[in-house]
Amino acid sequence: MKNSSLTKTKLNIIDPHSKGGKLKIKFKDVAGLHEAKIxxxxxxxxxxxxxxxxKLGAKLAKGALLTGPPGCGKTLLAKALAAESSAPFISMNGTEFVE
Known part of the structure; x- marks a missing residue:
């Protein structure tokens, strides 16, 4: 896990390709959220x-944004997505954004 010093916002990055950066959460660990998991x-x-x-003409996405009320499982689902796809997980707390 790294903290970014590039901005005033606290940014946590978990890179699955770095030593000790492996996420262990999988989709099977996320209860409920059936449609969201699909x-x-x-x-x-x-x-x-x-x-x-x-090949089908789709454009590659640069990221995804999950929305919903606090406690509905957005962060857990995002961590599972990162773990399942071996993609880095970047988390930011919205209350810490600085203009």
Whole structure:
């Protein structure tokens, strides 16, 4: 886990390719959120197999934004997405944004 010093905002990055940066949360660990897990698992396939989608003319996404009330499972689902796709997980707390 790294803290960014590039901005005034506290930014946590967990890179699965760095030593000790492995996330252990998987989709099976996320209770409920059935429809959200289906949508996110499609995004994981998109991240793992981008060639399949670019052949069909799809443009690669630069990221995803999960919205919802506090405590609904957004962060847990995002961590599972990062772990399943071996993508870095970047988290920011909205209350710490600085203009």
């Amino acid at each position: 949508e996110v698992s499609e995004f994981v396939d998109y991240l793992k197999n981008p060639g399949r989608y670019t």
